Amino acid sequence: MVDKGKKSKVEEAASDHSDGELVLSIERLQEIQDEIEKVNEEASDKVLEVEQKYNEIRRPIYGKRNEIVRSIPDFWLTAFLSHPVIADLLTEEDQKILKYLVSLDVEDFKDVKSGYSITLNFSPNPYFEDTSLTKTYSFFDEGTTKITGTTIKWKEGMNIANGVAHKKGGKRPLSEESFFSWFSEIQQKNLAEGFSDEVAEILKEDLWPNPLKYFNNEADDEDFEGDDDEEEKGSEFDNEDESGDEDDEADDS
Amino acid sequence: MAADKSKKAKVAELGAEGEPETVDGELVLSIEKLQEIQEELEKINEEASEKVFEVEQKYNEVRRPVYVKRGDIIKNIPDFWLTAFLSHPALGDLLSEKDQEVFKFMQSIEVEDFKDVKMGYSITFNFTENPYFEDTKLTKSYAFADEGTTNISGTKIRWKQGMDLLANGNVQETKGSKRPFVEESFFSWFNENLQENLSGVMDEVAEIIKEDLWPNPLKYFNNEIDEDDFDGEDDEEETDEDGEEDDDDDED
Numbered sequence: 001m002v003d004k005g006k007k008s009k010v011e012e013a014a015s016d017h018s019d020g021e022l023v024l025s026i027e028r029l030q031e032i033q034d035e036i037e038k039v040n041e042e043a044s045d046k047v048l049e050v051e052q053k054y055n056e057i058r059r060p061i062y063g064k065r066n067e068i069v070r071s072i073p074d075f076w077l078t079a080f081l082s083h084p085v086i087a088d089l090l091t092e093e094d095q096k097i098l099k100y101l102v103s104l105d106v107e108d109f110k111d112v113k114s115g116y117s118i119t120l121n122f123s124p125n126p127y128f129e130d131t132s133l134t135k136t137y138s139f140f141d142e143g144t145t146k147i148t149g150t151t152i153k154w155k156e157g158m159n160i161a162n163g164v165a166h167k168k169g170g171k172r173p174l175s176e177e178s179f180f181s182w183f184s185e186i187q188q189k190n191l192a193e194g195f196s197d198e199v200a201e202i203l204k205e206d207l208w209p210n211p212l213k214y215f216n217n218e219a220d221d222e223d224f225e226g227d228d229d230e231e232e233k234g235s236e237f238d239n240e241d242e243s244g245d246e247d248d249e250a251d252d253s
Numbered sequence: 254m255a256a257d258k259s260k261k262a263k264v265a266e267l268g269a270e271g272e273p274e275t276v277d278g279e280l281v282l283s284i285e286k287l288q289e290i291q292e293e294l295e296k297i298n299e300e301a302s303e304k305v306f307e308v309e310q311k312y313n314e315v316r317r318p319v320y321v322k323r324g325d326i327i328k329n330i331p332d333f334w335l336t337a338f339l340s341h342p343a344l345g346d347l348l349s350e351k352d353q354e355v356f357k358f359m360q361s362i363e364v365e366d367f368k369d370v371k372m373g374y375s376i377t378f379n380f381t382e383n384p385y386f387e388d389t390k391l392t393k394s395y396a397f398a399d400e401g402t403t404n405i406s407g408t409k410i411r412w413k414q415g416m417d418l419l420a421n422g423n424v425q426e427t428k429g430s431k432r433p434f435v436e437e438s439f440f441s442w443f444n445e446n447l448q449e450n451l452s453g454v455m456d457e458v459a460e461i462i463k464e465d466l467w468p469n470p471l472k473y474f475n476n477e478i479d480e481d482d483f484d485g486e487d488d489e490e491e492t493d494e495d496g497e498e499d500d501d502d503d504e505d
Contacts, residue, residue, distance in 0.1 A: 033471045054301035069283075
């Protein structure tokens, strides 16, 4: 296989150079590439080992974190709303549903490289039967990705993920699509570009590692940690009738 | 919305009032504990990063002499890097016809990490003496600063008289009607110092050269990744034909 391919190139060049030398060089080059590949595989394995090890270390800490977060009302909802990109994806209905969001859980597969899952845990709610909504990404050696997502068991008349969007007052002309449709987006958009799922990336790489940053609005340009800002926040919401009702989320970004 | 307000109201209460009520007190405590947990996580993440860098550093050292050996062997294969570059589906497309003429003088490509892998890397195109520019090395370097920004610098090409492929008015049109638009010269890549172009895409060329071409150029030299060529013998015969007609990317 390789031999034949290379020989065709070799045949071209043969007119100018000694056949034997060239063939030899290319063979030696192939050996070197094989050597490099072995080294690269070894390196990848070692890196994977490190990542696996630290994933094990992190798990119980995430568990501890979950316990603490339970005593902070609407923690994850607030973090979601405070993230500039995620907030933009939430319709009003979505926000009502997210009030029932108990926790976010991002978990790598045991060997880290094969994939991961993102789970939203909910308390019993009027919208759907499920208590967990999960989206899972499996990476195969050939480079393909398999994506699966919970098929949400919507209660009667509550299915907002499939075009039953309530457009109140044209507030959000662009994003009427429910955030929850994300769970049914299992088609890879652009295979040529490889795997890309913005929401997954944000939840896994951004929100999950440090949701407190968003909860505290530290990412927001305007809100810092100073006392002054606390007071400002207080006064902002004296006017809550004006600002609160008009726009809920995206203004923070 | 409601949650947002309630959170902010709660936080406001905490800041403005001297003596929070019990409920708020619990909340403050929870948030403090959460902050501690986040700091613990951050320490772990940093440690993990360090360990990963150590591994990468170690294997970089292992690879270096192998790459040197490889460079010596490649010297005996005429136009190796040129062929590999042109055969790469993404890179080949980047060279205008004029660029290709300049590239005939390209001897080798080198990718080198800084001694401390974390700090960055450079990509160098080595050229023999040629009628286009004075330089024999064209390098683009990426230096990663601690804050996460990247300092990008590229050789300022010393074009010879009238040879500046980047000068205004030096229109490069391809023969035939294949590409009716004026093509930008690949050499403008050395001037591009923006980490991200407007659409937020990182320097793809650098990534492709570093992560794809450099690790295994032989794959492209052999055209192994050509869509038409698979592992079957029939396809190898097709390569004979394709190989003779064109080395580049006309197959696209």
